Amino acid sequence: xxxxxxxxxxxxxxxxxxxxxxxxxxxxxxxxxxxxxxxxxxxxxxxxxxxxxxxxxxxxxxxxxxxxxxxxxxxxxxxxxxxxxxxxxxxxxxxxxxxxxxxxxxxx
Amino acid sequence: xxxxxxxxxxxxxxxxxxxxxxxxxxxxxxxxxxxxxxxxxxxxxxxxxxxxxxxxxxxxxxxxxxxxxxxxxxxxxxxxxxxxxxxxxxxxxxxxxxxxxxxxxxxxxxxxxxxxx
Numbered sequence: 284x285x286x287x288x289x290x291x292x293x294x295x296x297x298x299x300x301x302x303x304x305x306x307x308x309x310x311x312x313x314x315x316x317x318x319x320x321x322x323x324x325x326x327x328x329x330x331x332x333x334x335x336x337x338x339x340x341x342x343x344x345x346x347x348x349x350x351x352x353x354x355x356x357x358x359x360x361x362x363x364x365x366x367x368x369x370x371x372x373x374x375x376x377x378x379x380x381x382x383x384x385x386x387x388x389x390x391x
Numbered sequence: 392x393x394x395x396x397x398x399x400x401x402x403x404x405x406x407x408x409x410x411x412x413x414x415x416x417x418x419x420x421x422x423x424x425x426x427x428x429x430x431x432x433x434x435x436x437x438x439x440x441x442x443x444x445x446x447x448x449x450x451x452x453x454x455x456x457x458x459x460x461x462x463x464x465x466x467x468x469x470x471x472x473x474x475x476x477x478x479x480x481x482x483x484x485x486x487x488x489x490x491x492x493x494x495x496x497x498x499x500x501x502x503x504x505x506x507x508x
Contacts, residue, residue, distance in 0.1 A: 317495075319495075324500065325500060326497075326498040326501070329494060329497075329498075332489065332491070333491070333493070380437040382434050383434070
């Protein structure tokens with residue numbers, strides 16, 4: 284089974300800074316890679332799907348990239364509402380979905 | 392599109408956990424509807440999905456205890472998890488799978504279900 288590892292576990296940054304979140308797969312995977320934002324008590328929010336496609340209504344400061352085993356979510360300039368937990372997700376063996384453990388982006 | 396989980400927050404060990412997800416703001420037809428969960432301090436786990444009576448899928452690790460069903464006339468789908476233990480304590484989420492099938496584009500806020508006597 285494919286395992287997703289996210290780093291760092293916590294990222295402490297200030298508003299306006301650039302955030303780079305990493306997700307590594309235990310083996311090479313397809314482009315069906317997604318990222319979600321999750322705030323306490325709220326529904327998780329789809330940010331990126333198919334590695335680099337922004338979901339409807341997602342601001343351009345969010346971007347995704349990667350291939351093979353290494354995938355990245357970049358937030359170009361953090362806004363106050365961006366402080367949250369971010370999860371990566373991949374669908375490797377249909378119909379199973381696999382999630383990473385999450386990266387918490389908090390205010391420095 | 393909105394989805395919202397509902398059901399008991401406390402279930403006794405060995406009993407059956409039953410949850411419903413109500414869908415509003417759009418049609419259920421043609422989409423896969425999913426249940427996921429996240430135990431405290433652990434990762435998100437996909438449980439099952441359903442599109443119609445012929446397209447139902449389960450996580451093999453839970454398949455023997457899980458039933459997912461769909462009622463498009465009532466705009467909802469449901470989850471039943473039998474013989475629960477403390478390990479089934481989690482926040483349970485319902486979610487719609489996107490039209491390309493490999494991601495979740497709408498999620499509920501989640502409902503905490505605790506298994507305890």
